Structures are given as structure tokens and as C-alpha cells.
């Protein structure tokens with residue numbers, strides 16, 4: 400980014416301070432240990448809450464969505480805490496901003512990032528000023544984007560050790576003030592360490608133990624600790640990913656982590672599953688959208704979806720499984736963000752949010768043998784579902800197509816009668832497809848369990 404853009408962003412930050420303190424009142428939290436009520440007149444919030452409550456949690460949430468004339472109430476099972484819910488709320492706006500941003504950036508040639516941020520900010524402020532809570536959430540999302548741009552730019556032009564240190568500590572302060580994401584501050588520090596750029600006094604707390612390991616300590620006692628460096632295969636596949644996704648709507652990449660790493664991850668996933676006999680971590684995969692009656696009937700008949708799932712935060716034991724989930728979420732997320740945010744084809748229709756800007760966990764799914772699969776579906780509820788790209792990484796050595804079936808069936812043509820593309824769930828294979836347009840199903844597996852890790856990029 401050029402210096403004039405940087406200084407324009409910095410001065411806009413000075414003129415109209417975006418750095419609000421962390422917002423603390425943002426919804427109605429009902430009493431008791433099980434439910435929260437989110438009151439909202441926002442078009443998007445209820446479906447975000449639905450989406451996230453479905454995908455992440457154990458206890459229940461009541462989402463009250465106030466539309467213009469009606470109020471709808473949905474009860475979801477979910478394990479919410481305030482911090483968690485707040486993050487989700489912010490995600491909703493980060494996504495809204497992303498979409499507005501996208502619409503804008505395709506039009507401006509000069510300094511698109513800055514101009515879009517400011518224009519979107521203005522438009523949204525006007526629209527929602529009366530709702531303080533929402534206003535703060537928007538401000539957070541915007542300042543997070545703006546400060547991110549600014550910090551990146553500052554880092555790029557930093558000349559010496561002191562300047563690098565200053566940028567990193569500024570990132571930390573912004574995160575502490577609630578104006579930027581802590582993930583981002585950590586990612587920045589991590590990048591610096593990885594590139595061996597000297598930084599004098601990077602605060603220790605920046606280098607999160609959980610998400611980012613500063614030293615690329617890949618193996619220790621033959622344990623796979625982290626997969627933070629993009630595999631060569633993925634780096635080489637960038638063009639292929641872009642082209643295939645645009646041309647066919649999906650892409651299959653084999654040998655993503657290599658023989659040794661993928662084997663370790665497979666064993667880790669099995670161990671994780673087998674060491675959970677009380678199924679505390681694993682639950683039955685649920686129907687995404689209960690309101691669909693036909694699907695509910697199918698579910699009752701046990702036909703809709705028949706897997707067990709666990710949500711991986713990145714801290715799992717064996718550590719290799721945590722490392723794999725970090726790889727899928729952060730490393731691959733960053734790569735996809737770069738692939739689709741480059742305006743090579745003259746459009747940026749597929750702008751993605753950086754995974755450092757939102758919090759979401761990786762899903763480990765286990766389909767048992769001789770049970771159901773997953774019927775044909777989209778990973779997309781309605782127009783406001785933020786998911787853009789679905790990723791599934793398979794962990795099954797010596798999978799035999801004929802004996803074990805369990806293929807992922809992709810329907811690029813969409814129609815009922817179209818012939819699916821069969822993707823066998825073999826170890827170290829990654830498949831990516833558009834969440835909102837690619838119909839897909841999972842064939843029941845036979846004679847053995849089928850392991851896969853899935854993630855959705857927004």
C-alpha cells in the first residue's frame with residue numbers, strides 16, 4: 400500500500416476517532432444459565448445467530464428477530480457466553496461491511512480501501528445512528544478493517560527495529576481497546592517473527608500460545624506441533640484454485656500436507672474420537688435448518704444426516720489435530736483470502752473476510768459405517784448466510800471406493816437428475832466449493848468410519 404493511502408487512513412482515524420471502547424451493552428441477556436435473548440431489528444442478525452448457534456454450541460438461545468411488522472422467535476441449542484455472543488455480533492457486521500465494501504471497491508480505482516471504508520461508514524452511521532448498540536458494533540467492524548489496513552501499511556514501510564516494534568505494540572493496544580482483532584495483532588507479530596524481522600520489545604502477550612506458535616517447531620518427539628507454514632502444494636495450487644473455482648465451482652487438491660503430516664493427523668483424529676467414549680465432545684450432526692419441514696421429516700426418519708461431529712478450537716490433544724484445525728482455519732484461510740481478493744479477473748465478486756477477523760471453529764465429522772450419509776444440500780441457509788467457500792479435508796488411509804463408498808457427491812449442474820461428480824474421501828485430499836451454489840451430498844459409508852474436517856470461509 401502506498402504511503403499516501405497510509406497517511407490518509409491515519410489522518411482519518413485522527414479526525415473521526417473510530418476507536419470506541421469495547422462495547423458492553425448490545426443485547427438483552429435473559430437470566431438463567433441457558434438462554435440469551437438477542438433483540439434485533441437487523442435483517443441479518445437473526446440468521447447469523449441461527450447459523451452460529453447451530454454450528455457451535457450446546458445450550459439454548461432464544462433469538463428474537465423483530466422485523467418491521469412481526470416478531471419471530473426461534474429457539475436454538477447453543478452454549479453461549481457473553482464474550483462469544485459479542486464476537487458473533489461483530490462478525491455479522493464485519494460481513495455486512497465486507498459486502499458493502501465489495502460493492503464499492505469494484506467501482507473505485509483510486510485508494511479503494513480507504514474510500515470504501517469511509518463511504519460505508521458514513522452510510523451505515525446514517526442508517527443506524529439511533530441504535531447505539533448496533534452503531535458501536537458497526538464502528539468496531541469498520542475500525543477493525545481500517546486499523547488492519549493501516550497497521551499493514553505501517554509495517555510495510557517500517558524502516559528499523561524501533562518502528563517495527565512500535566507497529567506491533569500499536570496493534571496490541573488497538574486490540575486491547577477493542578478496535579481491532581486480537582487474532583490480527585497476534586498474526587502480525589507472528590509474521591514478523593517468522594520473517595526474522597528484528598523487533599525489540601514485542602509484548603509477550605502478543606504471541607498467543609494457543610493460536611500462533613512463534614517458533615516454527617514442527618516436530619518434537621515426533622509430535623506434529625504446528626502446520627503454520629503453507630504447504631508447498633497449496634502455494635503451487637493458488638492459480639488452480641482460482642481457475643477451477645471460477646470454471647467448475649469446486650476444486651480437489653491432493654497431497655496437501657504430505658504423507659507424513661497427513662498420516663499423523665489421521666491418527667490424531669482417530670485417537671481424539673476414540674478417547675471420547677462418553678461422547679462429551681462429539682454430538683450428532685444436526686440438521687442445519689429445522690424450519691424446513693421436509694428436511695425435518697427426513698431427519699425423523701434418520702435419513703437426513705447421520706454423522707457425529709466435534710468442534711475443534713485448535714487446542715486439541717493430540718496436538719496434531721489442533722495444528723490441523725489451525726492450518727485449515729488460519730493458514731488456508733489466509734491463502735484463500737489472497738487468492739480471491741486479488742482482482743486478477745477484473746472483479747472481486749468473491750472477496751473473503753480474513754479468518755483473523757472472525758472466530759469460528761473447525762468441524763470434525765465422523766460417519767459410522769453402514770449408517771446414513773448426508774442428503775443433498777447447500778451449505779447456505781438464505782441470502783444472508785455469510786458462508787462463501789466450504790472446505791473439506793479428508794483423513795482416511797486406504798479408502799476403497801467400491802468397498803467403502805462414502806463419496807462426497809457434488810452437483811455442479813444443480814438439478815435433481817444431474818449426475819454427480821464423485822469425490823472419494825481419501826487421506827490428504829482437500830475439496831473446496833462455493834457454499835451457496837454447489838449442491839452436495841455424502842454417500843453412506845460401509846465397513847469403516849469416515850473422518851473429515853470441514854471449515855467455512857466467510
Ligand SMILES: O=C(O)CCC(=O)C(=O)O
Nearest residue numbers: 773778791807841851853
Ligand atoms: O464430509 C463431507 O464430505 C461433506 C460434509 C458436508 O457436506 C457438511 O457437513 O455440510
Ligand SMILES: [Fe+2]
Nearest residue numbers: 776777778839
Ligand atoms: Fe455440506
